[in-house]
Amino acid sequence: MSETPQKRLYIKTYGCQMNVYDSERMADVLRPLGYGVVNDPEGADLVVLNTCHIREKATEKVYSELGQIKLMKDRKAADGGGRMTIAVAGCVAQAEGQEIMNRQKAVDLVVGPQSYHQLPELIARAHRATGERLAADFAAEDKFDALPAERQVNGVTAFLTVQEGCDKFCTFCVVPYTRGGEWSRPVNDIVEEARRLADQGVREVTLLGQNVNAYDGDGSTLARLVRRLAQIDGLDRIRYTTSHPRDMGDDLIEAHGELPELMPYLHLPVQAGSDKILKAMNRDHTAESYVRLIEKIRAARPDIAMSGDFIVGFPGERDGDFEKTLELVREVGFASAFSFKYSRRPGTPASAMTGQVDEAVKAERLERLNQLLDEQQKAFNAGQVGKVLPVLFEKAGRHPGQVVGRSPYLQAVHAEGPESLIGTIVPVRIESAAKMSLGGVLETSSALETA
Numbered sequence: 001m002s003e004t005p006q007k008r009l010y011i012k013t014y015g016c017q018m019n020v021y022d023s024e025r026m027a028d029v030l031r032p033l034g035y036g037v038v039n040d041p042e043g044a045d046l047v048v049l050n051t052c053h054i055r056e057k058a059t060e061k062v063y064s065e066l067g068q069i070k071l072m073k074d075r076k077a078a079d080g081g082g083r084m085t086i087a088v089a090g091c092v093a094q095a096e097g098q099e100i101m102n103r104q105k106a107v108d109l110v111v112g113p114q115s116y117h118q119l120p121e122l123i124a125r126a127h128r129a130t131g132e133r134l135a136a137d138f139a140a141e142d143k144f145d146a147l148p149a150e151r152q153v154n155g156v157t158a159f160l161t162v163q164e165g166c167d168k169f170c171t172f173c174v175v176p177y178t179r180g181g182e183w184s185r186p187v188n189d190i191v192e193e194a195r196r197l198a199d200q201g202v203r204e205v206t207l208l209g210q211n212v213n214a215y216d217g218d219g220s221t222l223a224r225l226v227r228r229l230a231q232i233d234g235l236d237r238i239r240y241t242t243s244h245p246r247d248m249g250d251d252l253i254e255a256h257g258e259l260p261e262l263m264p265y266l267h268l269p270v271q272a273g274s275d276k277i278l279k280a281m282n283r284d285h286t287a288e289s290y291v292r293l294i295e296k297i298r299a300a301r302p303d304i305a306m307s308g309d310f311i312v313g314f315p316g317e318r319d320g321d322f323e324k325t326l327e328l329v330r331e332v333g334f335a336s337a338f339s340f341k342y343s344r345r346p347g348t349p350a351s352a353m354t355g356q357v358d359e360a361v362k363a364e365r366l367e368r369l370n371q372l373l374d375e376q377q378k379a380f381n382a383g384q385v386g387k388v389l390p391v392l393f394e395k396a397g398r399h400p401g402q403v404v405g406r407s408p409y410l411q412a413v414h415a416e417g418p419e420s421l422i423g424t425i426v427p428v429r430i431e432s433a434a435k436m437s438l439g440g441v442l443e444t445s446s447a448l449e450t451a
């Protein structure tokens with residue numbers, strides 16, 4: 001981008017991929033008002049922090065960032081640079097909007113995940129009434145209908161929200177309170193958005209939802225939606241996240257066996273391996289039923305890469321319970337995973353449970369779990385060496401002459417090649433593997449010709 005935008009918008013995104021999607025959509029909402037995205041908050045006209053409430057650490061980060069932004073706001077005013085408007089969006093805004101206003105006076109407005117389409121109006125009002133500080137109406141409205149149809153995407157991959165909210169009420173989790181009940185977008189709206197993305201050169205979409213496999217827009221299922229999307233010209237890869245084991249329907253499992261567009265990677269959080277803990281978490285599945293489910297999925301798509309989320313130190317978790325988490329990990333074999341220390345979230349049932357676990361014990365368990373998960377990830381990556389994988393190249397690499405893309409299993413892959421490969425899917429012979437990425441060479445010279 002060579003032109004300096006009229007008004008500078010800085011958005012910082014915390015947390016999950018849905019926040020990444022929401023941040024892009026906020027930029028889409030604000031673009032017609034003359035806001036262009038910049039990479040540095042210093043001197044910006046509007047700063048939006050799109051926040052995450054899932055764990056205490058994520059929430060605390062927001063308050064410390066706000067302290068920094070306030071200093072920039074003061075500097076801008078002192079330098080005669082005009083006003084910096086500060087907006088807090090996302091799940092912390094939803095959960096503790098008033099507290100944010102009280103704790104940080106420099107914040108001009110707060111807006112939750114269901115109401116960011118109101119940003120233009122809120123900003124206009126904040127600017128009109130000097131000193132007025134505003135909170136969006138947090139009632140769920142038809143946000144998607146109010147968002148512009150046009151999206152500006154820069155890459156060859158994109159996120160697409162198809163479902164929001166959660167009715168599962170895992171006892172540790174704030175999501176059912178911050179994002180509300182499960183709700184699915186209509187099929188045709190999603191197909192239309194995906195078509196527009198494909199027209200802009202997007203080759204891969206990741207369908208997003210807090211419980212994406214509970215998708216039931218217009219009585220459809222996620223599997224049926226994926227089949228519709230797979231027919232869109234130019235859209236060659238489809239992924240989805242995050243799923244719940246309870247909603248892993250047979251038709252979705254079948255789709256994994258049948259649809260080449262559906263990538264062989266599945267993020268399916270299990271959280272723990274002890275049935276006692278799973279019950280206390282209100283997960284509504286057992287360790288055994290999870291393992292059986294994975295077997296079924298692997299019967300349909302043997303090479304599928306499994307990913308999961310884990311929590312250590314949930315209230316009441318004893319050494320023996322934790323050992324069962326390790327056992328489950330050994331039994332399943334994960335290609336990647338996210339693991340967390342249990343974080344006590346106000347208002348959730350687990351925060352009031354007896355048997356809260358010592359921080360030092362949590363840290364020690366996390367370390368042991370991570371060691372095992374790291375070994376599995378390295379082994380999974382090492383297992384690709386010698387294979388030829390189709391790689392969707394996404395961007396130039398850090399070294400000149402290098403391009404970076406993703407394998408079907410979501411591994412980053414580096415190879416020597418021209419930037420003209422970006423946006424193409426090319427066979428790459430994998431020659432090396434590390435924990436986070438693979439290295440390879442373009443398999444055929446014909447790959448270059450098709451680029």
Ligand code: 5AD
Nearest residue numbers: 172173269309310340341342343345
């Ligand atoms: N403490 C720790 N981890 C949590 N998660 C959700 N709530 C908590 C909490 N209170 C984790 C779960 C979930 C992921 C998105 O975040 O593993 O799957």
Ligand code: SF4
Nearest residue numbers: 166168169170173175
């Ligand atoms: Fe939170 Fe459980 Fe819902 Fe996932 S399924 S968002 S962990 S309550």
